Structures are given as structure tokens and as C-alpha cells.
Amino acid sequence: MITENENIVNDKDTFLSLRHLVKVYPNGEKAVYDFDLEIAKNEFIVIVGPSGCGKSTTLRMVAGLEDITDGDVYLQNDLLNYKPCKDRKMAIVFQSYALYPQMNVYQNIAFPLTINKYPAPVVNETLLSVAQVKKLLESIGIERIAKAIFSQHSKRMKRKTLVEELAVLLDIEPCSSKLLVGLFRSLDAATKNEIAVKKDVVLSEWLKKLDEKEAAERTKLQESGVKLNEKFHVLNDDGTEKIVSRKLTRFEIRTRVYETADKLDLTPYLDKLPKELSGGQMQRVALGRAIIKNVPVFLMDEPLSNLDAKLRLTMRSEIVKLHNRINATTIYVTHDQVEAMTMATRIVVMSRGFVQQIGTPEEIYGDPVNVFVARFIGSPSMNVFEMEYDKSKNAYTYGGFDIPASKSFKAKYESFYAEKCAEFEQINANFDLTAREKILKVLSVLGENKVKAQTAKKSNLITRTVNFFKSIAKKKEKEKEDVWEKERTVAKEKLEQLRSRTEKGDKVLIGIRPERLEIEKAEAGKKYDGYYVVEPTLTELLGGEYSVHFEFCGRNTVGKLDAKYKLKAGDKIAVKFSAADLYVFDPVTGDVIK
């Protein structure tokens, strides 16, 4: 309990807190490993990763659509784990929009309001309406009120609709406009037509009626002992406003739906069915349904991936604007790194259930912690190639071409490997669950031989029964069997690889962003010292610049060259790799060496 209190003190500015979330599916597959993130208010968090990396699962756990296997979700220090999703104060937008096909746009947007109850103060409508009507008679006069009623009335509508329209027009509560319409209807036809002439008579008559009504209500209240405050809200015995959970009235729903539709330019489509809308409009309806709930947290599960490229671009900025306007806190899931870079205040990069890096877009782009993040973020993606690190020369070499390393690199290199060796020795010495997960994470970074989690294969009833009996028979044998055999071997291999490289320099992964390669057009006869001169394998003109592909260290490498240099077939280019722009990764663990 003490730790709990500490947490609360520490997270003063934390709004939504996801603590060590773990998801294991019923079939034994682990989808999310230790997702830990503290989110401040108004942050736009983007979770990005290739498909099947557990990003949607994480979102669904936060939303309450998926059970949380381990870990906690807190919203303003309020534990959400065991709350149903409707009580979590969150709105979800799905990739498929999930609009209700049988309802029109209005009903779709209004749906959350129609089925929930909301706390509201109890208002004495009689007194409120009398006060409002009196004020109205004073301020704008009887003539204009009559005009307003006439202008609405002529449309031959139901009384209820008339009351609502009038309430909107005069900006009063519907109970007040109801009273007004009642007063107006009690007049005879002749007076109605000559209201300008007889306005003083009518006014005094109305005021008398209103006074009578108010007096009657006041005595009634006194008899029953109900107290009101100046806003005509009913008070409790201790002087606070009485709050009752109730359904919203039709009028309240209508105003809010129109307000929301207005924000999203959906007003012309309110009576259309979802199937009559375009993708972008459907998307906006889904957003509207989320906004109208007026909740602090928005969860979006790849909301733009069903849209075409151009619309995606506009909707992207729309969503960010919307996020800022309504002061929401958003968690946004996508597989598109461009979306992540442009929208996020912070990015979470995931792969195979592991969080690889959490940081601002600048951090993720400029300072990737491992080779996975480096390759995943950026378009076109980072060039990564294998070179040898020569300790004596302090340079990376490949086939006689040297790139000098920065001066301090040697020390970094040595300390990095000393540290890693120690870590892996520890792992091998005590191979427990956390050690195994470390190995799995290393594999997820490198993207190599995925160790199969124990997944139950889909099988029919008969094989399942047979397997069940077999498993009983084999139970004792199974205990002896090493279920982590593969992971153990991997750990041993990795340790050996790490050890072997501490003595002399060895292969490292060098990464450089295409936009950081310094490329020039090589001119015949000129000497390029420290440059790599090569004939491009492919050049693509992208308008303002060329995207130049060339062979380097046996890998296809991409760079950019300004289009003012006219490249022809057979032309050569000179490429310079400056040490400051290089990222060096360890090929054994995939981590960055710095």
C-alpha cells in the first residue's frame, strides 16, 4: 500500500497511466510485453509498429474491450482495470468506422447520448420559465416575440417542434418557450393580428398571468419546504445543488448533435444513412460520435487507413486540429510512420509485442535506440549496411574503402561490449522468465528467427481429445523437457558472439539516413578523396530531386541529389559519409553503440 501512495505522489502531472501492461491470449500467445507509459494531459500519443506487433491489443486493453492479463491502467489515479468500457470516460474510433448501418447520421451521432444517463441539477422549470419570459418581455418586447412566433408558426408544424425552434431562436430554455407559446395561443385571433396596436393591453395581461403563476408556485414550494438558489436549482438540505442522474431531453440531444455536426461540417448529411456517405464523411461521423460523448480520452485504432491518400492527408491535419480544439488526450494507433511523425507529441514504437522506444518524433528520428526503430522510422528508410570496425585505424572499412569513425568511438565501443557481455553472462547464468523475455526482445529488434510461442493449433474435437489423453500420459516427461531450449541456445550463441568481438574489431551495422548522404555528381578527371565514387543502379526523378540508388557494401543504398545536377546514364556520383551522421549498431543485439 505504501508503494501505491508513492506512485500517487510521484505522478502529479500524469493524466493517464498505463503501468506494465501485459497481454496473454487464452491460447497462450503473449501479445504485449510490459507496456509502460505515463501520459500527460493533452498529449497526442501515437503507437506505431508493423502489423501484428500488439499495438491494437494495447489500445483495446486501455479501452476495456480486451482483458488486461497483468498491469494497471489509471485515469487520474482512478484504477480502470475492472471497469466496463462504458465507465472509462473514453471514446474509440475504429478503423472500420463502426457506424450503425440502420441509423442515419443524426441517430449515429446521438446514440451515446440517447442511451446514457447524465448527472444534472434539478431545476424548477415553472419559476425559471416565468423569470426568463419576464426578462424577454422587458428586453426585446412583445412585438418582436410575436413576430418570432409567427415566422416559425407559419410552417404548420407540431407544437413541440415550434417550441424547440423558438427556444433556439430566442436562446431560452424550452420550458420558457413552451410558456410563451402557451400565452400566445391563449390570445384570440383578432388580437394576434393586431398585436402591435394592443401590445400594452396584452403585456399587462401577460404579466398578471405570470405573476399569478409565480406566486402559486412559490406558495407550493413553501408548503413542501423545497429551497431554491438564484438559478432556480433545487437545493439539498446542506445547501448544495441537488444532482440527479437523468436521460437527456430531446431538445438537449438535438442542440448537442447540431453543435457537433457543425464542428465537422456534417450538417447537410444528418438524415443520410451511412451507406450513402463517402469514406471521409463516414470517418467524420465516427469522430462526431466520439466527440459528442465529451470525454477526456480519445482512442483511435488506425482511423485513416481506409481512406485514399489525399483524404488521409487532410483528415490527418483535421484530427490534430480537433485534438487541440477540444483539449483531448489521444492515443492513436497506426502502422504508418509518416502519420506517427506528423501527428504525435510522443511516439511509441513497437515490434512483436515489445516497446522498442518511446520519445518525441525528433528523438525517435534523430536518436533511435536500436536498428529496428532506425529502419522503421523515416521515409525512405535508413540505409543500413555491414562494415568492419578496425580498432587500430578507428575506422569502418569495407573492401578497401574507409569511413573514419569519431575520435571517442573506440572508448564507447569497448565500454558498450563490456557492458553487453556482462549482461548476457547474467542472462545465461540465471535463465529465468525475464531473461527469456530479454532474448525475445533482442530477436524482435533484429527481426530474426522468431521463437515460436507455445500456440495451441486449431484442432478438431477428436484430435483435441486424443491430445488430452496423450498429455496426461506424458505429463511426467514434459516436466523434464526444456520448453525454453531454443531461447537458451540463442542466449549462448549471442554471448559467444559478444565475447569473440571484444578482442579485436569486428563487423558492425552502419546506418545513415538517405537525406544525410552528401552526394555530388562525379566529374571525370577530378579526384575525390574520402568520397565513394560509384555509378548509380537506378535514378528516380521526384521533381525537385533525384532519388539515387547505388550499390554500397553489397547493399542497395538510397540517397538524394538535387535535380539541378542533370544525371545521365553512365554518369558517376561521389558519395561522402560524414561520421557525425552515422549510426552504429551492434549486429548481435541490434542496439545502438554510442
Place this chain on the structure above:
Amino acid sequence: MQDAKIKKRLTKSQLTTRREKIVSFIVLAIAALIFVFPLIYMVGTSFKSDLDLQMHPENIFPTPGQWTIKHYTGFFINGDGQLDNMPKWMFNSLWSTALTCGLTVLIDLVVAYVVVFLRWKGKQVFMKSLFAWMAAPTVIATAPGLALFQTVKTALGVNNFASTYALVYFWLTIPGIVGVFNVILMYNFFKTIPIDIIESAKSDGASHFKIFLKIVCPLAKSTMLVIVLFTFAASWNNLQGPQLLMAGEGQAIQTITVALAESYGGSSAWGAQGVSMATALFSLIPVLIIFIFTQNRMIEGLASTGVKR
């Protein structure tokens, strides 16, 4: 003159389509005639006079000049000025069929919802046993059902008309509502509803009851109509079950099908044949009405339940 000629000339493909149309029309017309023939004969016979019935049973329609509506006249009030049995039979058939339809749809909706949208252990086993159940012919339940009915009847001491009536109709409607085929039809439809919609409703704050009522049921309208039509036809035409249960209980308890089969079928009087045909025609009216209202939805529903995913 020339212009007209040019207009009339059809392309080869148009000629082929026309030929195909003509051939298919002829084939379908013959097929339709074969199907409809008994119905036409029934309509014709119901208008024949007693003499015609006796002399010319081979004619489809009455001899010209001998048309009569006399078989229809005794439907509501019989010759003695009493209420005829006909309205009673129609009423029995109608309410029991309506009840069966309503309960069937309700049960199917609830079962399918529980199986598709709720998580519980043994769901797979439940569905598999449902499929297995479908393989068992319904006829095998007849004999044990009847034996059970007799036992219950004796045990409850049912002897007067009202209690017999209640028991017989309870026995007819309740087992009728658990048609496995309908449940599976509904189950298949529910599986096509994207789970996102349900989850979205959940996060909007809807309880299961609200989701069922406001989201799922409106979507299932066409499947519901298909089930109504199937159940209505099955229940309205049901002969064997009611016949067994109502044996020797008098005419007032009977449904229209039982009455048609027993009261007229067994009789040898020539006149009875005309009345029988008229009654049969009359008993078709509810089926026709239901069909007219549900046919479009039914075709749509069958297509969507059968093809989608």
C-alpha cells in the same frame, strides 16, 4: 420506309437474347402450370354445383351457366343460424401460428446473440450439438412425444374442453419454437455483423440489452422475416402433430388443416367436396398475405444469409 427497316434490324446478340427469353418463358410457363394446376382445379371445383361435381369431376371449371357460390355461404353462420366451425378453425390456426412465429423469432434472436456476442465456456460444444441435432429427423420424436403427452394429460387429470384445449395448444406451440435450422440461420447472420459495431456500442455505454434491442435486432429484420415465413408455413401446414393430439376431441378444437383432412376428407358426400375446396382456398389467404409482405425481404435475407462469408 427505309428508316423503319433500319430501326427494326437487331444485332446478333439482341436476337440471341430474344430467343433465349422466348425459350425460357415457355419452359417456365409449363413448369408453373404444372405447379399451379392443383390450385386451379381447387378454385374451379369450389364453384361447381353438386350435380356438376358428380357428373364432371374431370372438368377443371364448372359447366358454363352452372357456377355457384353456395359452398362459400355457410362459412360463418351455418344453416341452423349457429356459428359455424370454420371461423373457429381459422382462429385456432391463426393464433397458434402467430404465437409460434413470435416465440420462434424471439428465441432465435436471443440464442444467436448469446452464442455470437457473449463469451462463455462450452460455446463450441453447444453449437456442435445444435448441428448434430439438426441431423436427427423430427419424425422420431413423434411417438415418444405422443406417449409423453398422454402421460401428462392423465397425470394432470385433464378432462374438460378448456383444459384439453390449453394443453393441446401448449404442446403444439412450445416444441415448435425450437427449430434448430432457424437458430443457425440467425447465428450465421449475426456472424456477419462486424464486431466493431458491437464494441463501439459497448464503449458508447450500451448494455447488452440495449445492444440487442437497438443495434442487433434492427439489423436482423430481413432474417427475422425469413424465419417468420418459414415458421408460418410450417406451423400453418402442420397436419400430423395436431392430428395425433386432437384425435377424438371434437371439431371445435381442430386447426384448419386437421379439419380439412378429417371433416371433409373422410366424408363421401358429393357436396362436401365443394365445401372442402372452398375451405382450402380460404385457408390459403393468410399464407398469401404473409408471402406478399415478406417475399422481397425473404429473397434478400436468403441471399445475405447464404452467401456472405
